Structure formats: C-alpha cells, structure tokens
Amino acid sequence: MLTPDSLFAVLDTLVGTRHLRPLDRALARFLAGHVPDTPPAVLLAAVLASHQLGRGHPALDLAAVHADPAATLGWADDGDTPDLTALPVFAGPLSGWLAQLESAACIDRPPADSGAPLVLAGHNLYLRRYWQCEETVAEAIRTRLPQRLAVPDDLSVRLDRLLADMRDADEAARRQTHWQSVAVALAARLGFCIISGGPGTGKTTTVVRLLGLLQGLALDTGRTPLAIRLAAPTGKAAARLQDSIRQAVARLDPAVRGHVPAEVSTLHRLLGPLPDSRHFRHHAGQPLPLDVLVIDEASMIDLEMMAAVLSALPAHARLILLGDKDQLASVEAGAVLGSLCAGSRVDAQDPAQWAGSHEMAAWLGAASGYAVKADGLPAGALTDHVVVLKKSHRFGDDSGIGELARAVNEGDASRAAAVWPRHADSIARLEPASRCIEQLALQGRSSSSPAGWQAASYRAYLEIMAAGDQGDPDGWARQVLEAFNRFRVLCALRQGEEGVSGVNAAVEASLRTAGLLPAGRSEWYAGRPVMVLKNDYGLGLMNGDTGIALPMPDATLRVCFALPDGRVRQVLPSRLTDVESAFAMTVHKSQGSEFSHTVLLLPQHDSPILTRELVYTGITRARDRLTLVGSADIFRRAVSRRTVRHSGLAQRLG
CATH class of the missing domain: 1.10.10.1020 (RecBCD complex, subunit RecD, N-terminal domain)
Structure with a gap:
C-alpha cells in the first residue's frame, strides 16, 4: 500500500x-x-x-x-x-x-x-493555469474559424498584378501551383490564417503582399486604412522580421506603401507588460487597437503567451501566424503552432495537394486561378486555415542542405545518410574527435573535413577587428559583426563539455592560443562576442541580440550591436549585466537566424532532447555550408525521435 x-x-x-x-x-x-x-x-x-x-x-x-x-x-x-x-x-x-x-x-x-x-x-x-490558457486559446480560435470576410470579384486579377514578379515560368503559365498566391487568397478570405513554410519559402514577402492587398481594398472602397501591427516572440526575431519587412514594403505600389507598417515589436512590448506583474496593459477588457495582427516565428510562442495575445485581440481583428511548423517548439510549455498545424501534411509527390476541404479548395482554385487538390477533410475544420509554402528559394532541388533537411523532416534517417557523400562540397558529417570544434572555429575545417572543404570560421571577424577602424568606427563594427555572423556553433545542450558553456570555453581558449584573442583571463576583452539574455528596453536590446566587444579610438572597450536600420549601437560592458559569451549557442536560441557556415554539435550520448525537430532546425540555420559533428548512430536516433508536447489543444479544435 x-x-x-x-x-x-x-x-x-x-x-x-x-x-x-x-x-x-x-x-x-x-x-x-x-x-x-x-x-x-x-x-x-x-x-x-x-x-x-x-x-x-x-x-x-x-x-x-x-x-x-x-x-x-x-x-x-x-x-x-x-x-x-x-x-x-x-x-x-x-x-x-x-x-x-x-x-x-x-x-x-x-x-x-x-x-x-x-x-x-x-x-x-x-x-x-495551463488548463485556463489552453481553454482561452481554443475558444479564441474556435470563434474565428467560421469567419468569412468579403473579397472582391476581381481577386484573381488583383493577385496576378500583386504577385506576378514572385512567379516562375511554370507558375506564371499555371502549370504549377503558386502557393504564395493561394496563401494570400486564403488569408484575405479568413479571419484566422496560418502561413507555414521552411527557410526561403517567401513567408515575409507573401504577408507583405497580403497587407498591400488588404490596404488597397480598404482604400478602393473609401474605408479608413486598416490598423496593422507586426510582432514576433523575441527581440531578435522582431529585428530580423523588421529588416525583411522594410525591403518587401519598398517593392509595394506607392499608393499603399505608406499604409503598411515596417516596424515590428516583440509580443511583450505589443501587449504592454505591467511592472512586477505577470499581467499586461492589453487584455480582454482593454483590447489592442488594431484590425490586423501578423505574428512571425509563431513556432516559438508558448501556450501562456498565445493565450495573452488572443485575450487582447479584438473580436473583429484578423490574425495571421507565420512560421515553420516543423521547427522546434517553444522553450516554455506548449507547442501551439504544431498543434494548430497537426493535420496539415504535405505530399511531396503531388505539388498541388492541400490538406483541406473540397469546398475551400474549389473556392481557392477560383479565387487564385491555381489548381488546389483537397484531402477532403470536413469543411470549416482547422486545416482549411493553413497553407504550407512548399518551394524554398534558399535551398533548391539540387541543394545538399535542402535535401538533407527534407529527409530529416520526413524522419528518413537512411535517406539522410545517403545525402552526405553526394554533396560533400556543402555538407559534412564528422565523427566527434578531440579539438574538432576548436579546429572548425579557427579555420572552418577540421583534420577530418572533406578534401577541398572551404568554409567560414571565426578567424575572419578577428582579422577584421585586428585591422582597426580605419577612421570609421561604425562601418568597421558592421564589418566585424557581419563576418562574425558567417559562422556559428550550435549545441543541443546548454551545460557540459558538449554544451554551450563547454564549447564557449574551449573555443575562447583555442582562439587565445592562436593569438587571435588577447591573452589573460579578463571577463571582457576585445573580440568577445556576447548574447543578451533578457530584454533591456532602456538600452534598446532584446533577448537574443548578439554584439561584440571592440576597442574604440578613445581606448575604451565598447560592445557593438547592429540595429535593423543599419546603425550600430555602442554600449559600455558595465551596462550589460545579463549576457553570456556567444561563440556557441543553443539550437533553440538560433531560431530565426542563418549563418553561412553552421556547425551543429550533437552529444556523444543519446538524450530525449535530441529530436528530429532539433536536427531540422539546426540544419536549416545553414545558408552555404553545414558541418554536423556527431556519430551516425546518434544522428539516426535523433532523426527517428519526434518532439511531442502533450496537450488537448488539437483535440479541442477537432
């Protein structure tokens, strides 16, 4: 007993x-x-x-x-x-x-x-509290599912005019489905929509064209322009989205360009945190003053934050979520985007397939002018509100990184293993070995890298730093930061020799030994990269922002951060209390970033934290070169293991 x-x-x-x-x-x-x-x-x-x-x-x-x-x-x-x-x-x-x-x-x-x-x-x-949060999210989504908004009879003509430059020859000739056009049509029709897609699939450009369409419709009918807000879960994600949004807005018709915002805030700042409280200024009793809310990197939103956002959303407002449904879930409890996209599978063999109802597929076909084949799910179901963008403009069909990511995403470890030797110029898997990470950080390759392998490392940013500011401190700082961001070590773990703490220490020691960093044991030194761990609105720095300590002409050490508008913010090290060295970072922290050469380090012992989603997220941070350090067995186990966050959200929404 x-x-x-x-x-x-x-x-x-x-x-x-x-x-x-x-x-x-x-x-x-x-x-x-x-x-x-x-x-x-x-x-x-x-x-x-x-x-x-x-x-x-x-x-x-x-x-x-x-x-x-x-x-x-x-x-x-x-x-x-x-x-x-x-x-x-x-x-x-x-x-x-x-x-x-x-x-x-x-x-x-x-x-x-x-x-x-x-x-x-x-x-x-x-x-x-978490039952209440789940109930809040489910009820808010349920309320929006039946909403159907008026669209003009000439929607397909407007889509052609708005999106023509995004289509390739096959899409322009209607031989292939242009999923960005389908996504814009669906989001124009619904009060709630999710646009999911991997890196380089055009999510940001698509949503900017959508906002241009919505504002154009409002102006054409003599209505007041819509109040639109853009947000992201973290400061780093907000900064990256803001940079992308500004470029995309500049390509809109001048008549609507001024009515599409380019400023992006964090969700915390959007809601207005109250001092010394879990609560926000905006809530059900004091909703956000907006008509359209777009949230990027939605996979990073935890259950509690999503509940707070939906509570503060006016009943009439559109909600558009952007993200990659296959990425890692949020650090905190919940996998909201994953739950909402649970039924939205992608058929790699049929590029026109869509996981929705016949009724909505027929409407989308007429509205967009593109063939959309439905799975025949019930009309009005959650799947009718999700579009997955399928074509990556970053990773083409012949990309080793893209092919590896697709195999991992489908859980096919055998196929993934066969990709490595076919693309040895862009992807490499190395067995764990002594000083392997240090060699990669120093020269972009290790003694076991493929013959002819050339890739970015940390040497480049340190050599630019050593050359001095040449009379232009801000321009020099930008060059140093850009060079630093060409390479990064991503870890599955935070602690231990194979975690962020151990790798940071090992790489720092190696760079000191090579004479690229100053000798000594001072906490702050020229060339130290740091990551901000907490939002600091006073300094204008957000959780995840990365800066580098540089020697300024006045002989002081300043930590330099690149801002979305191209400026450089210089901060005294003494003002930065919540930071850590950033030669390495967790895969979680890397979401929303990309690096020319990414090193993904898997530990030598299996762990439940090693999942398909973690490996996929790490792989897709690489733009040109990927080095995965880990045994074949650990890689296979990770690819075979799915991240499962148990909740009742998907069941509640049916």
Whole structure:
C-alpha cells in the first residue's frame, strides 16, 4: 500500500537523482499540507503533471504514463531510474487511478469553476493555469474559424498584378501551383490564417503582399486604412522580421506603401507588460487597437503567451501566424503552432495537394486561378486555415542542405545518410574527435573535413577587428559583426563539455592560443562576442541580440550591436549585466537566424532532447555550408525521435 511517507521517500530519491525537480516535490508537500487526506496516488499525479510541465507539456497524459512511466516522463533507461511500475498506482488498472483523481478535492473537472489547483479533462491532468490558457486559446480560435470576410470579384486579377514578379515560368503559365498566391487568397478570405513554410519559402514577402492587398481594398472602397501591427516572440526575431519587412514594403505600389507598417515589436512590448506583474496593459477588457495582427516565428510562442495575445485581440481583428511548423517548439510549455498545424501534411509527390476541404479548395482554385487538390477533410475544420509554402528559394532541388533537411523532416534517417557523400562540397558529417570544434572555429575545417572543404570560421571577424577602424568606427563594427555572423556553433545542450558553456570555453581558449584573442583571463576583452539574455528596453536590446566587444579610438572597450536600420549601437560592458559569451549557442536560441557556415554539435550520448525537430532546425540555420559533428548512430536516433508536447489543444479544435 502506498502511504504518504513511502511516497515522499520515493520522491526524495527521484529528486536526489535529478529525475524530478525540488519544485515538483514541493507541489506534493503543498497539497498534502493544504488539502488534508489527499490520497498519495493523487499527490503522485500532481507531481508528475508538474514534472511534465517543466518538460514543456501543458498536460500529463495519464494513460501514457500509466502504460510506460519512464518513456512518457523522458527518463533514460540507464539502470539508475527507480521503477515506478512497482507502485500500486501502476500495478492496478488505470480506471482505479482515474477514480481517485475524479473524487479528489484538489482536482476540478471542466468547466473547472471551483478554483481547485488541478484540472482533470479526460485522461489529461493540468495545473489550473495551463488548463485556463489552453481553454482561452481554443475558444479564441474556435470563434474565428467560421469567419468569412468579403473579397472582391476581381481577386484573381488583383493577385496576378500583386504577385506576378514572385512567379516562375511554370507558375506564371499555371502549370504549377503558386502557393504564395493561394496563401494570400486564403488569408484575405479568413479571419484566422496560418502561413507555414521552411527557410526561403517567401513567408515575409507573401504577408507583405497580403497587407498591400488588404490596404488597397480598404482604400478602393473609401474605408479608413486598416490598423496593422507586426510582432514576433523575441527581440531578435522582431529585428530580423523588421529588416525583411522594410525591403518587401519598398517593392509595394506607392499608393499603399505608406499604409503598411515596417516596424515590428516583440509580443511583450505589443501587449504592454505591467511592472512586477505577470499581467499586461492589453487584455480582454482593454483590447489592442488594431484590425490586423501578423505574428512571425509563431513556432516559438508558448501556450501562456498565445493565450495573452488572443485575450487582447479584438473580436473583429484578423490574425495571421507565420512560421515553420516543423521547427522546434517553444522553450516554455506548449507547442501551439504544431498543434494548430497537426493535420496539415504535405505530399511531396503531388505539388498541388492541400490538406483541406473540397469546398475551400474549389473556392481557392477560383479565387487564385491555381489548381488546389483537397484531402477532403470536413469543411470549416482547422486545416482549411493553413497553407504550407512548399518551394524554398534558399535551398533548391539540387541543394545538399535542402535535401538533407527534407529527409530529416520526413524522419528518413537512411535517406539522410545517403545525402552526405553526394554533396560533400556543402555538407559534412564528422565523427566527434578531440579539438574538432576548436579546429572548425579557427579555420572552418577540421583534420577530418572533406578534401577541398572551404568554409567560414571565426578567424575572419578577428582579422577584421585586428585591422582597426580605419577612421570609421561604425562601418568597421558592421564589418566585424557581419563576418562574425558567417559562422556559428550550435549545441543541443546548454551545460557540459558538449554544451554551450563547454564549447564557449574551449573555443575562447583555442582562439587565445592562436593569438587571435588577447591573452589573460579578463571577463571582457576585445573580440568577445556576447548574447543578451533578457530584454533591456532602456538600452534598446532584446533577448537574443548578439554584439561584440571592440576597442574604440578613445581606448575604451565598447560592445557593438547592429540595429535593423543599419546603425550600430555602442554600449559600455558595465551596462550589460545579463549576457553570456556567444561563440556557441543553443539550437533553440538560433531560431530565426542563418549563418553561412553552421556547425551543429550533437552529444556523444543519446538524450530525449535530441529530436528530429532539433536536427531540422539546426540544419536549416545553414545558408552555404553545414558541418554536423556527431556519430551516425546518434544522428539516426535523433532523426527517428519526434518532439511531442502533450496537450488537448488539437483535440479541442477537432
């Protein structure tokens, strides 16, 4: 029989072996202290729900954890993990555990209005706040799904005029479907739309043309121009989008160009954070003053932030999400974009295939002038609101990086393995070896790189720095930053020799030994690259921004950051408190970036963190050259493992 004492003994052991966090155990102690006589089986369920939340899952899948605790909880089968199946909860039937949860005073059932700290919905157990967030997101999306907006009878003519320069010969002749045209037509028709696509598929250009269309329609009919806002989850993503948006807006018709904004804000700044609070200035009672909201890099948005955004969105406003559904999910709990795109598969064999209903496909065909073949899903379903852009202009059909990314994305490790030797001029997989990363950082290749391999490294930016400012400090700083951003080491892990911390230290030491960095152990030195870890609105620096410490003509050290408008911001090192060295960064942090030569480092030991999405995201950060450092076995395991964030969002939206 499981008693409170025996349960806490098990929890103490799991915390000691780092299978659980002290925070998870603290929740059980809190419930035991505030809700007397709570059964141990209920306390255990609460602990596991907290543990899963820490791993990014908004809900605990009770059926899955009952059937296979270790696999569901992400515990490696290393012989040191306590066997939970020996506990009575797992020895008995799932129905018995569910019965105890259903009758527990600390657990609520939908509509969950009692205020209990946990909510049980079917086989999903939530901490209340995340159940509420999921409910908010689901309800806001459900409300927008039936919305159909008026479009002009000459929409296809307008699309031809607006998008002609984006079409190749086959698309112009209607021999192939131009998915950007389909996406603009769909987004013009609906109050909610998702435009997904990999790197170089034209998401930003497509949405700018869409905004030009919408503003043109408003002006043609004598209406007030639409209030449009553009946003992204992080400062770094916002800056990159702003740069792309400005270039795309400049190509619009002058009549609408002035009505399409080029400024992009972070979601936090858009909502208006209140000091010392989790809450925002804009919410359901004080919605955002806008008609159209476009959010880029939507895969990075966690469940709680998406709930805050949708709560603050006016009922009449259009919502357009841009992102790559196959990238890594958010760092925090939830995989909102992945859940919303769950039914939107892409058929590589049929370029006209679309995962939607026959009714919407027929309308899209008439409106865009392009063949759209439907999967025949129910009309009005979520899939009717998703368009996947299929053609990458960065990675052509003959691109080694593109072919590798496609194989990884489809989970075909064997096909991926066959890509490497065919494209040895642009992609290389190296077995882990002593000083391999240091050699790559120093000269762009290691002793085991393919013959003739030429690729960017950190040497270039340090040589430009050593040449001095030549009387133009800002121009010099831009050159240094541009050269630095041609190369980057991406890690799956944060800690350890194969993580960001270990690689940063190793690369720094190697560059010092080579005489490219100054000798000594000072924290701040000329050439130190740093990444900002927290938004600093006072300095105008955002989480993820990267700068380099450079010696200025007045003999002071300044950290230089490139701004989206081309200017350089110089900051004294003493003003930067939340930064870390940036010779290496996590794959998560790299989202939204691209580098001429990307090194993706996989650890030598398997881990649940190594997934298809992580490898795909790392690969697609490379523009010209990719070096993957990792064993064939670890690569195969990672490609075969999917990121699964358990929630009820997709089921709620049907």
